[in-house]
Amino acid sequence: EANVSRYKHEFLEMEQIGQGEFGGVYKCRHRLDGCVYAIKKSLKPVAGSVNERIALNEVYAHAVLGKHPHVVRYYSAWAENDHMLIQNEYCNGGSLADLIEKNKMGRKIGEHVLKQVLLHVAKGLKYIHSLQLVHMDIKPANIFVSREQKVNLQGEESADDGFEEEHVEEEEEVTYKIGDLGHVTSMVNPQVEEGDCRYLPREILQENFSQLPKADVFALGLTIYEAIRGEPLPLNGDEWHAIRNGELQPLPGYSMELQLLLKQMVEVDPTVRPTASQLVYHPTLCPATIM
Numbered sequence: 001e002a003n004v005s006r007y008k009h010e011f012l013e014m015e016q017i018g019q020g021e022f023g024g025v026y027k028c029r030h031r032l033d034g035c036v037y038a039i040k041k042s043l044k045p046v047a048g049s050v051n052e053r054i055a056l057n058e059v060y061a062h063a064v065l066g067k068h069p070h071v072v073r074y075y076s077a078w079a080e081n082d083h084m085l086i087q088n089e090y091c092n093g094g095s096l097a098d099l100i101e102k103n104k105m106g107r108k109i110g111e112h113v114l115k116q117v118l119l120h121v122a123k124g125l126k127y128i129h130s131l132q133l134v135h136m137d138i139k140p141a142n143i144f145v146s147r148e149q150k151v152n153l154q155g156e157e158s159a160d161d162g163f164e165e166e167h168v169e170e171e172e173e174v175t176y177k178i179g180d181l182g183h184v185t186s187m188v189n190p191q192v193e194e195g196d197c198r199y200l201p202r203e204i205l206q207e208n209f210s211q212l213p214k215a216d217v218f219a220l221g222l223t224i225y226e227a228i229r230g231e232p233l234p235l236n237g238d239e240w241h242a243i244r245n246g247e248l249q250p251l252p253g254y255s256m257e258l259q260l261l262l263k264q265m266v267e268v269d270p271t272v273r274p275t276a277s278q279l280v281y282h283p284t285l286c287p288a289t290i291m
């Protein structure tokens with residue numbers, strides 16, 4: 001009936017973790033499986049509207065993109081009482097935008113952290129692009145962080161002769177995941193709903209959709225550039241165009257190889273930008289093989 005709510009019936013709402021014109025995002029515990037999920041609750045879009053296309057894009061994309069360590073996992077979506085709800089994997093470490101915000105005051109985000117972000121998101125993009133899909137809204141707010149305590153008992157595999165010191169090592173494993181698939185579209189017959197213009201390459205604005213995967217690479221390049229500088233990117237104007245002419249500010253304190261890679265990723269000509277696959281195997285990002 002109209003007012004039976006699956007949301008209330010199946011989930012315990014713990015806290016609101018996001019707010020937008022679309023509605024809200026909530027951290028919820030499933031009453032049956034006891035797991036925590038992120039649930040976005042938005043007003044049901046008007047049939048035939050752009051918002052409906054974005055909402056359907058998101059669910060179709062999640063259904064196709066299934067399970068990947070660097071793409072936020074989808075569980076379910078449903079409609080109730082004029083609302084649309086989508087239940088996703090909860091990432092407990094906030095978003096990259098939160099990390100940038102936190103580092104505004106304090107010390108800068110370390111190069112090794114940024115290389116991890118770049119590598120993980122490139123792996124997620126490689127997977128998305130391998131399915132002939134493109135994300136089209138890569139930006140700090142759509143990269144989520146999962147932190148897990150990894151406890152590995154040393155000596156457990158050796159014969160337990162009673163003399164082995166049980167050595168427990170606490171280490172935290174951080175995983176970066178691509179979220180918010182509302183702008184995902186097909187590479188083949190694209191229905192491009194432009195993402196955030198701060199991360200949009202010029203060719204997309206000019207409706208040249210011949211190299212869509214390179215738009216994701218461009219947006220990832222500017223995402224890392226912003227994480228380094230800690231300054232918001234321009235929405236328009238001369239500074240917006242300067243960046244699209246490949247003019248990036250020097251980034252003191254970061255290696256030349258990383259700065260060159262970022263410049264390559266935001267190249268004017270999309271064919272010059274590396275593919276996600278080339279990024280995954282890029283020597284700058286691959287942990288140096290100890291000779």
Ligand SMILES: Cn1cc(CCO)c2c3c(c(-c4ccccc4Cl)cc21)C(=O)NC3=O
Pocket residue numbers: 017018019025038039040072086087088089090091092093094095144145179180181
């Ligand atoms: C604002 N906000 C904060 C978080 C938690 C980060 O620690 C968050 C998540 C998601 C989403 C989200 C984005 C787009 C569509 C659906 C969802 Cl659930 C939004 C989120 C999502 O899919 N998974 C999240 O953890």
